Amino acid sequence: MPGPPGPRGITAGFPELPPRQAMLRMIYWGTFVLATVLVCLTSWYIQRIPAELLAEARERLSHHSWLQPLVFVDGRDLALRGAVEPGAGLDRDIGRLGAIPGVRTVSNQLEVVPRPAPRFILSWRDGRVGLEGGLAGNDLDQVVAGVRQVFPETAIQDRIRIDDRLGHPLWLDRLAPMLRSLATLETFTLYAWRDRILVDGVSDTAARLEDVRYRAPAGLDPSVIMSFRLRPAPAPGQATLSLVSGWNGTSLAVSLDDGDAAQALEHAMEGLEAFGDHAAAVVNLDPELKTPPWFGRIAGVIPLLGEVHDLRMVSGGRGLWLWGRVDHGSALGRTLAALEAAGLGDVVVPRLEVDPAGRPAEVSLFRDRHRAVLNGRLPNPASRALLLDTLRKGLNVAAVEDFITLEPGISYSPWLERWPALLPVLPDSPFGLTVSGERALVSGHVSSGADHEALIRALQSMLPGKTLVDWLTVTAED
Structure with a gap:
């Protein structure tokens, strides 16, 4: 007759033990299995913590996307390593990483290396895109890709100078979404540096101008300052004017049918001491245009605008729009009083900013x-x-x-x-x-x-x- 069944399971192959010893062996094996499971869970959790901390740190730096690859983690310690350019708010945002739950220390080992600022101009006019300025090669590739996303069938005139020593634009990652908003304008020119953007644009509806003003800056790096010079399109068939004054001189361009007004404007531009030595006027006489009666009064007010820095006065709607900066409130008051005295108070829409210090050199x-x-x-x-x-x-x-x-x-x-x-x-x-x-x-x-x-x-x-x-x-x- 067959004997009693032998031991099974994990005790198979071992001699049969008394019940007390068998129970101790079962306790030992159970403890071993439980300890193994706990070690595996602990190891998995320990490995999971750094990955979560790294993901959270990079998420908190999402508005500094160029900084995200420079974040590293060692256990519960965060470190930032690499070379970066100066940026407003960097130290503040890096310091806030220490508030992430589970982070023990944050070590900022970044090397701040100042680099020359890039300069970029994008113009959209008559169904064509023009690019000018200077960018690093990799940044130019990204710019062209962003432009192609928004204007896929448009010819691009590229006059960009490639210089890999130039700094990285902080707005580059948001170029395509920004251009989608700006593309709703009839025409626009975007001027951009590393951390500053200026948009000069025209639209036929005021609502569209306001929409662009609030949508275009969405998602930009907090260090980037974006400003606008938006105006309605000039009335059809009306004389137009553009007066621009900056560090490189003053230029006037007018199209009108009134020869006397044209001559007065040309004389006003001659010897303009208020605007420096370089002043030029381009006058186009067009009999098809209608010159408003107030156009002749512009010549008398031009010499009085010398306190306005970065002046830009252009036609918009049925009047003129005036942008620029003045150093103090009294200068603003004198400029507005000069416009009123010339009978242009209801014609010129002033958009002057009081900027006592400006940005220092x-x-x-x-x-x-x-x-x-x-x-x-x-x-x-x-x-x-x-x-x-x-x-x-x-x-x-x-x-x-x-x-x-x-x-x-x-x-x-x-x-x-x-x-x-x-x-x-x-x-x-x-x-x-x-x-x-x-x-x-x-x-x-x-x-x-x-x-x-x-x-x-x-x-x-x-x-x-x-x-x-x-x-x-x-x-x-x-």
Whole structure:
């Protein structure tokens, strides 16, 4: 007869044990299996935490999309590594990563490297797209792809200068959605720098203008400032005018049928001291146009607009639209009073901004033993020429590389005129000088304490009222 059945399951192959020992063995195996499961669950959870922290950190930096690939995680510690350009609010947003539940520390190891600002102009007119300015090669590819998404069948006239040393535009990821909003306008021109956008556009309906104003900026990086110069289309068959004044001079373009008004406008543009030395007028006499009676009064008010910076007065609807900046409220009052006195108070729609300080000029000078590199933002060519001429004559280097950007809205800074007085005390060794806003930072090496004191005194005299950060090192010569 067959014997009793042997042990089964996990005890198969083992000699049969007394009940107490068999129970202890079962407890041991159960404990082993449970511990294995707990270890696996713990390992899975530990691996899952960094992935979740990384995803949450990158989500919180979604408005800085160019920063997302530079976020790394080690356990519960976040680190940001890589080279970035300066950006408003970066330190604040990086600091907020520490508020993510589960994050232990946030280490900011980013290297801030200032680069020359890109410049980009996109115009949409008569069914054609025009591109101008300067961009890095990869950024240009992305720009063209964004334009193709919105204008797939449109010819693109590309006059972009490729320079891979230029900085990355902070608006680039949102170019296509922005262009979809702007494409509802009849015509528009988009001017863009790294962190600033200006749109000049025309539409036949006021509602569409307002829609563009609120939709186009959606999703932009918080550092980007977007402004608009939107106006209704000129009335059909009416004389038109465009008066533009900036750092490169003043230009007037008119189309009308009134020869006397045309002559008065040309005379008003001759010798305009209020607008500088460069003034030009282009007059088109067209008998098919109708010139309003107030058109002849424009000539008398043009010389009174000299307090308006970045002036732009153009035809819109049945009147004129006026944009620009003034330094204070009294200047605004005088400009509006001049329009009223000329009988243009009901004709001109003023869109002037009171901007007492504007954006200050910024300059960064880096010098090694053989060359100097000049970066920054300046208001006009004269300021750039002053800095470059001074450096080329006064610095003992083989070359001075110029990456200065000229931008509207940059206010003139008096310290630019004092720049030549700084050259005699600049060291021959490598150094750097950055002037931005209310701060100035100087770094590098000087050969003696006396040289250090002389340089600091010269900087304090050149930059009164600014906070001077001194990172100079005194290195005695052998």
